[in-house]
Amino acid sequence: MESYLGIVVIVVVVALLAAGGLFLLFRPGGRAAPPMEPPKAPPLPEEEREAPSGSTAVGEEATTTVPPPTVPVQAPPVVVPEIEIPPPSAGRMVRLRARLARSQNALGRGLLDLLSRDRLDDDVWDEIEEVLITADVGVSPTRSMVEDLRTQVKVLGSRTPEEVRALLRKELLTQINPDMDRTLHTTPHGERPAVVLVVGVNGTGKTTTTGKLARALIGDGKKVVLGAADTFRAAAADQLQTWGERVGADVVRGPEGGDPASVAFDATARGIEEKADVVIVDTAGRLHTKTGLMDELGKVKRVIEKKATVDEVLLVLDATTGQNGMRQAQVFAEVVDVTGIALTKLDGTAKGGIVISVQRELGVPVKLVGLGEGPDDLAPFDPEVFVDALLGE
Ligand SMILES: Nc1nc2c(ncn2[C@@H]2O[C@H](COP(=O)(O)OP(=O)(O)OP(=O)(O)O)[C@@H](O)[C@H]2O)c(=O)[nH]1
Numbered sequence: 001m002e003s004y005l006g007i008v009v010i011v012v013v014v015a016l017l018a019a020g021g022l023f024l025l026f027r028p029g030g031r032a033a034p035p036m037e038p039p040k041a042p043p044l045p046e047e048e049r050e051a052p053s054g055s056t057a058v059g060e061e062a063t064t065t066v067p068p069p070t071v072p073v074q075a076p077p078v079v080v081p082e083i084e085i086p087p088p089s090a091g092r093m094v095r096l097r098a099r100l101a102r103s104q105n106a107l108g109r110g111l112l113d114l115l116s117r118d119r120l121d122d123d124v125w126d127e128i129e130e131v132l133i134t135a136d137v138g139v140s141p142t143r144s145m146v147e148d149l150r151t152q153v154k155v156l157g158s159r160t161p162e163e164v165r166a167l168l169r170k171e172l173l174t175q176i177n178p179d180m181d182r183t184l185h186t187t188p189h190g191e192r193p194a195v196v197l198v199v200g201v202n203g204t205g206k207t208t209t210t211g212k213l214a215r216a217l218i219g220d221g222k223k224v225v226l227g228a229a230d231t232f233r234a235a236a237a238d239q240l241q242t243w244g245e246r247v248g249a250d251v252v253r254g255p256e257g258g259d260p261a262s263v264a265f266d267a268t269a270r271g272i273e274e275k276a277d278v279v280i281v282d283t284a285g286r287l288h289t290k291t292g293l294m295d296e297l298g299k300v301k302r303v304i305e306k307k308a309t310v311d312e313v314l315l316v317l318d319a320t321t322g323q324n325g326m327r328q329a330q331v332f333a334e335v336v337d338v339t340g341i342a343l344t345k346l347d348g349t350a351k352g353g354i355v356i357s358v359q360r361e362l363g364v365p366v367k368l369v370g371l372g373e374g375p376d377d378l379a380p381f382d383p384e385v386f387v388d389a390l391l392g393e
Pocket of ligand 1: 202204206207209229236239344346372373
């Protein structure tokens with residue numbers, strides 16, 4: 001009987017505890033304990049919210065992988081290259097004349113110092129001759145200069161520094177010959193553009209000069225088409241393409257190792273089609289054999305002439321290569337009628353006298369000079385500015 005009463009008491013106590021618990025849980029205004037949430041992973045960027053690529057699918061063989069989700073490919077933004085507006089070519093040589101400092105020190109100052117000495121004996125004249133030869137003036141122009149200077153110094157007698165400078169200025173100008181026609185012929189002929197053929201040994205700065213020239217002409221308000229007929233070197237065509245894109249000039253190119261004449265023809269045709277003022281054709285200057293070069297350049301020129309006139313054959317010559325460069329230039333001058341010289345890297349040499357010797361040797365004027373690596377560092381050659389820069393004015 002006692003054990004029966006005990007069981008009843010336990011049942012009553014349990015029932016009371018249960019009722020209290022229920023009351024606590026569901027009392028008015030009360031809240032159930034929040035369920036435990038798993039910790040939140042940091043939010044993924046949009047494209048990563050899909051299943052990771054290559055993840056194993058549930059219920060599949062462990063070796064089977066799910067193909068990567070197709071992530072919508074966003075088209076890259078269209079980058080429209082900014083077209084540059086290059087400055088006009090006029091006055092560039094004045095702007096760049098300080099770049100002739102090395103020639104000024106070696107040639108201009110050297111001569112001024114020697115000619116200012118009180119006594120000009122044979123030793124001094126030998127030194128003057130040496131300065132001229134070292135600056136690449138060339139043997140025969142040096143002789144004629146020394147002779148002229150000797151005569152004039154005798155006439156002058158005692159010399160003031162101003163007189164020496166004036167004397168030297170006059171003599172250098174005579175040697176450079178300011179009367180030569182240095183105009184770059186780029187005027188179109190009615191419907192047909194003018195054509196400039198750029199020739200020279202690779203490495204002289206030929207492609208760079210072609211690109212710089214295009215900029216200068218565009219700066220002067222002309223419409224230009226470029227022909228990358230140096231098909232021998234793919235990099236040359238790429239380089240030209242970049243130059244063209246920067247200034248909005250069309251570049252016609254062919255397959256690597258293709259026929260340069262066909263590129264020249266296409267470029268001329270494009271020039272006519274687009275009503276361009278000038279077509280500039282960059283050629284490969286492989287000097288493997290003289291006949292090979294003659295055949296190649298001859299063909300390029302003939303093919304252009306089916307559609308237009310070749311107005312300029314511009315020979316690019318590296319001023320730092322001295323007599324070696326001069327010999328190569330002579331080969332080009334023998335195979336094609338050069339009408340002008342573009343003398344590059346004149347900023348990097350003390351041998352400014354090459355202006356005199358190259359004109360004398362080839363009988364054609366220096367029309368353009370390269371005075372730096374910048375895109376607008378190509379200037380129409382101005383003899384007076386050049387001589388004044390040499391003499392430090
Ligand atoms: N300082 C200076 N550097 C120049 C001048 N002209 C060209 N160069 C540089 O000379 C370097 C060599 O040029 P090149 O190897 O001749 O290259 P390129 O112009 O493609 O010539 P090609 O091989 O004939 O096509 C380049 O870095 C040019 O920027 C110049 O007038 N002055």
